Amino acid sequence: MPTLTGDSVRLLLDQVAIDVESNKDLLCDLDGEVGDGDHGVSMTIGMRAVRRAMDDLAPDPSVEQAFQAASDAYAIEVGATIGPLYEVAFAAAAQACSGKADVSSVSDWVQIYQAMFDAIQQLGGAELGDKTLLDSFHPAIEKLASLEGQDLVPSLEQAAVTARQAAEATKELKPMKGRASRLADRAVGYQDAGATSLAIILESVAAFAAHVRS
Amino acid sequence: MKKLINDPFDMVEEMVDGFLSANDDIVRRVGRRSIARVASPIDGKVGIVVGGGSGHLPAFAGYVGHGMADGAAFGNVFASPPARPVVEATTAVDSGAGVLYLYGNYAGDCLNFDKAQDQCQEMGMDVRTVVLNDDVASAPVEQADRRRGIGGLFWVFRIAGAKAEQMASLDEVFEIATRANANTRTVGVGLTSCTVPANGRPTFHLEEDEMELGLGIHGEPGIKRQKVAPVDDIVEAMMDMILGDLDYSGSEIALSVNGLGGTPAEELYVVYRKAREICDANGLRVRHKNVGEMVTALEMAGTSISLVRLDEEMSALLDSTVNTCMYKKP
Numbered sequence A: 001m002p003t004l005t006g007d008s009v010r011l012l013l014d015q016v017a018i019d020v021e022s023n024k025d026l027l028c029d030l031d032g033e034v035g036d037g038d039h040g041v042s043m044t045i046g047m048r049a050v051r052r053a054m055d056d057l058a059p060d061p062s063v064e065q066a067f068q069a070a071s072d073a074y075a076i077e078v079g080a081t082i083g084p085l086y087e088v089a090f091a092a093a094a095q096a097c098s099g100k101a102d103v104s105s106v107s108d109w110v111q112i113y114q115a116m117f118d119a120i121q122q123l124g125g126a127e128l129g130d131k132t133l134l135d136s137f138h139p140a141i142e143k144l145a146s147l148e149g150q151d152l153v154p155s156l157e158q159a160a161v162t163a164r165q166a167a168e169a170t171k172e173l174k175p176m177k178g179r180a181s182r183l184a185d186r187a188v189g190y191q192d193a194g195a196t197s198l199a200i201i202l203e204s205v206a207a208f209a210a211h212v213r214s
Numbered sequence B: 001m002k003k004l005i006n007d008p009f010d011m012v013e014e015m016v017d018g019f020l021s022a023n024d025d026i027v028r029r030v031g032r033r034s035i036a037r038v039a040s041p042i043d044g045k046v047g048i049v050v051g052g053g054s055g056h057l058p059a060f061a062g063y064v065g066h067g068m069a070d071g072a073a074f075g076n077v078f079a080s081p082p083a084r085p086v087v088e089a090t091t092a093v094d095s096g097a098g099v100l101y102l103y104g105n106y107a108g109d110c111l112n113f114d115k116a117q118d119q120c121q122e123m124g125m126d127v128r129t130v131v132l133n134d135d136v137a138s139a140p141v142e143q144a145d146r147r148r149g150i151g152g153l154f155w156v157f158r159i160a161g162a163k164a165e166q167m168a169s170l171d172e173v174f175e176i177a178t179r180a181n182a183n184t185r186t187v188g189v190g191l192t193s194c195t196v197p198a199n200g201r202p203t204f205h206l207e208e209d210e211m212e213l214g215l216g217i218h219g220e221p222g223i224k225r226q227k228v229a230p231v232d233d234i235v236e237a238m239m240d241m242i243l244g245d246l247d248y249s250g251s252e253i254a255l256s257v258n259g260l261g262g263t264p265a266e267e268l269y270v271v272y273r274k275a276r277e278i279c280d281a282n283g284l285r286v287r288h289k290n291v292g293e294m295v296t297a298l299e300m301a302g303t304s305i306s307l308v309r310l311d312e313e314m315s316a317l318l319d320s321t322v323n324t325c326m327y328k329k330p
Helices: A006-022 A024-034 A039-056 A063-077 A081-097 A106-124 A134-146 A152-172 A193-213 B006-021 B083-093 B107-120 B142-147 B153-165 B169-181 B231-243 B265-281 B312-317
Strands: B027-031 B036-037 B047-054 B071-077 B100-106 B125-132 B186-192 B211-215 B224-227 B252-259 B283-293 B300-311 B322-324
Touching: A006 A024, A006 A039, A006 A063, A006 A193, A006 B186, A024 A039, A024 A193, A039 A063, A039 A081, A039 A193, A039 B006, A039 B071, A063 A081, A063 B083, A081 A106, A081 B036, A081 B107, A106 A134, A106 A152, A134 A152, A134 A193, A152 A193, A193 B322, B006 B027, B006 B036, B006 B047, B006 B071, B027 B083, B036 B083, B047 B083, B047 B107, B047 B153, B071 B083, B083 B100, B100 B107, B100 B153, B107 B125, B125 B153, B125 B169, B153 B169, B153 B300, B153 B322, B169 B186, B169 B312, B186 B231, B211 B231, B231 B265, B231 B300, B231 B322, B252 B265, B265 B283, B265 B300, B283 B300, B300 B312
Parallel strands: B047 B071, B047 B100, B100 B125, B252 B283
Antiparallel strands: B027 B036, B036 B071, B186 B211, B186 B300, B211 B224, B252 B300
16 A cells, blocks of 8 residues: 655656646647647646646645645646636645645545545536536546545556546537537537546546555 | 747747837736736726736737726736736726726636636725627527627727726726627637647648638637638628627617738728628718727637627717727827
8 A cells, every 4th residue: 555645745746747748739639629729738837837836845745735735836827717626626635635644545535536526616617517527527536436445556546547438428528618618519529628637637646656556 | 830939838928028028118017927007006097907818919918008908917828817917917906996807708717807806805906897798609699698708809998998097987987898898799700720839739720711600719619610702701791690699770880800810901901891881781880990900819810890889978988099008099
């Protein structure tokens, strides 16, 4: 079992940032089909700010401090829709970890993901099925919650696989939020960019946890 | 991608630096991504703060100056600014008479400006908002709250800005901005895509002989992709959509033809010629007009046509002088 301390989360968020940026072109292409083609750019700008924030953290941060620094980075640098959404999501993750020395169990990560999900849904106002990142996040959290008590790494991996499949399934959905919503029928057949970047983040978290274990 | 840039991720920062030094007689920096009129706050005057993604100049910062806006916030390319620069601009322009936010109806802008408004109100400032939604093609008339803000923003900034310059109250400026927005309609057409610098590749693809009717100012697809036609036919289709959406009959109007960034002024005048002919044929009295780049989409080729149904007050306000960074009228 890996032990994920505050310093681990700092490294984890750094890795998530690298993985998201390496998918910039894919995310822009998905967004370009139905939106304005900048989702990969906005996420990259946010994640670069996250990397700088992780660098700037005092040594041995708490888990809460690491997540909060990611929230602040999105708040200051990003704008767009994704800026406020990830700002509140990372802030909610920080709150969910308040007082915890490490986040090493499945139930810790269910709490983190659920807090992020709730914060995004509350601010963004989307419902499941509206073709947003909630549509890949929700089934992944359900999957993870069903694995409570089990080993962290394979559980995070299964949640990530679920998120990826759900992101692909957003092709069938009609968008109800954001710029793409004005296309509605024309957007059916295209995979949602936000649901995809969320899946990439969950994959990155799982890969990082596996790396810590090894 | 061929662009006059350094690192694409530095473009906005470098653009803001250049914009400020080129316009330092009119504006000053109030934050990393926010500007205000040199003289702001102006005693007793309602402050108007505009903003949105970069890539649309003269919108938004280009309209800061006498007769239009008092402050502006810059976002990344085609992305709303975060709340912070909006708060900085608001703080800089608030004289105590209150501040009005004017911006286009996009999810990101609404989220970030709302957050800024909440923060400013907690600090004791009186802030109101009119979200602009002139784009006929982006939703049916009964769902006007889903419509985007595009080229017609120019007229609402002009009318509200002129009213604020007369030292009107926040209620009055809010009211006329609402009225101007409700009476403004725009339809756009795109002939080419554009490239977000940090993306590096065109946002979408149009064949050599294709155009997109109802295209948004960020390259969002419109309502119909079709073969390029003679411009008179295109303008007729655009004007049909506008005149079918709002009853302009018997009114004085403001008419503008906006370039999206990659269309020469010559073509815009050809567009204007036909749009004007249609207005005249329909008995619309064109009282105010503007032809040129007002709300662009980087280097996209294409145009948008806006019509404002004026009343006496709005028409008189449009006679006033303007001296902003990128739009001047004696």
